[in-house]
Amino acid sequence: MIDKIIFNVIQVIVVMAFAPLIKGISTRLKENVQSKRGPSIFQPYRDIWKLFHKDEIVSEHSSWIFRFTPFVVFVTPIFVALLIPVLTSYPLVFAFMGDMLGGGFILALGGFFATLAAIDTGNPYGPMGASRTRMVGFLAEPVFMIVFFTVSFIAGSTIPYIVQKHWVTPLANFFQPSHILMLLAFLMLIIAESGRIPVDNPTGHFELAMIDESKGLEYSGSGAALMKWGGSMKFFVLCCIFLNVLVAPWGLAQGTQYWEVLLAIPLILIKIIIFVLVLVAIESSLAKLRLFRITEFLGAAFATSVAAMITDLFLM
Amino acid sequence: MSGQDLLLSFLTKVNALAGGVFLLCAFGLVGIRQMLTCLRIYVFQSLLLAISAVILGYYHASIHLFVVAALTIITKVFIIPWVLRQAVGYESYAKREISQVINIPASLLIAVAITIFSYYIASPLLTATGAGVFEKINLPVGMASLLIGAYTVTVRGEAVPQLLGILAMENGAFFAGISIAPNLPLIAELAAAFYVLITVLVIGLLAMRIHKMIAKTAVGEMMALREE
Secondary structure (H helix, E strand, C coil): CHHHHHHHHHHHHHHHHHHHHHHHHHHHHHHHHHCCCCCCCCHHHHHHHHHHHHCCCCCHHHHHHHHHHHCCCHHHHHHHHHCCCEEEECCCCCCCHHHHHHHHHHHHHHHHHHHHHHHHHCCCCHHHHHHHHHHHHHHHHHHHHHHHHHHHHHHHCCHHHHHHHHHHHHHHHHHHHHHHHHHHHHHHHHHHHCCCCCCCCEEEEHHHHHHHHHHHCCCCCCHHHHHHHHHHHHHHHHHHHHHHHHHHHCCCEEECCHHHHHHHHHHHHHHHHHHHHHHHHHHHHHHCCCCCHCCCCCHHHHHHHHHHHHHHCCCC | HHHHHHHHHHHHHHHHHHHHHHHHHHHHHCCEEHHHHHHHHHHHHHHHHHHHHHHHHHHHHHHHHHHHHHHCCCHHHHHHHHHHHHCCCCCCCCCECCCCCCHHHHHHHHHHHHHHHHHHHHHHHHHHHHHCCHHHHHHHHHHHHHHHEEEEEEEECCCCHHHHHHHHHHHHHHHHHHHHHHCCCHHHHHHHHHHHHHHHHHHHHHHHHHHHHHCCCCCCHHHCCCCC
């Protein structure tokens, strides 16, 4: 029991410690693809460190929501990290407190508060970005629903620890058409949710074209640091759900020895780096879509997820 | 589980995967704007048809299905793109965005509805005939691809994508056909392959003539007859 609590704490620490690193690696790789040298992979750590030592300025016209939001954005991915398999393949203390749907709700709570805070200050760009994020969000919602239906339908559960076992026992399950199609749909979702090309350009600095970034424009000092850190942790957690639960449940600690759990840390990092390579390839080979073409992108994701569901539904 | 059973279950899964991606390609033909990408998707769909034919041929120990696979690869993967490139000309299908009567998200939803409809029709047939695992995948997916191809023909406003819609219908018919009639005579296969080729040639030449006359192939805009 004590062991499991310690493992849970290690999981949270891993998520907190390595999330900025993944962000740094992805930025560096993208710049390398464009034949630039790019910032160091440790740059996000330095940014966060610098921001924590700067003064924070809060508009006097803003309400408590604006001050409260960075903490919500920072804490929600940590809660999700308690629920999902980051390092171990067996359930830990909080595993049965919530399923994947619960994790989705918790992450959505952070997004909800970020949207409210963007509207709160009255900055003209904030509400614009917020409403665009909501647009992408509500288009992505049905895909999420169908993917979860499919998962629960195939694996008989939405608890991530049970789902991940289903894909590899026996291995032929991995090649189920619904599994592969669902992976495609979920990949499109991750691209949309984490604001990447072709949906959004995370490195853009032009406010009118921003979707996701403009929500945090008003933050400074430690608030901005928490928002940045929370954002990169959200991406890390999404990667963990995608890789550990849906794609490749290999490399997780099977036993309860400490060395096994510690060995799982480099393995999950390697997996995420490979996934980041794929994302970089996607981002570097596609152009950003116009705002009203995003419906087509997510419509394709929806069609894919529905195809995943019905190819399985009638096979039974 | 013996080796034979394991192989069979693996083949079933691969066939099912080919079916799923086949369906996805049919969606792609409705939902993608670029003509060249549409053509590539069609080629990929034909490859999946060939894979499914090889698997079914192995399962039924039927030489005809291997012939189907070989014909599919030769005609649809190599000759048809080449013929289209020759007959229609590069400028009339490459890097062009296709106009549609109904916009793409709505078209995709209609395609989803068509797929559910074809599953709805196919499932009583399958249960009534006591079909095996291969028919359960191939018949509804092929039917869906056939209907989605027909929908593509109605909704696209350009000659070449409409042709691709017709070809997708043919692909769908074959995909369903190889599972329910594994031993169709060789002459039928050869005839089908040549019909497809000739269809492509005729429509391609027609599209080229239209392109020469009025410098576009947007058949959706051609509403009235004109005398030169």
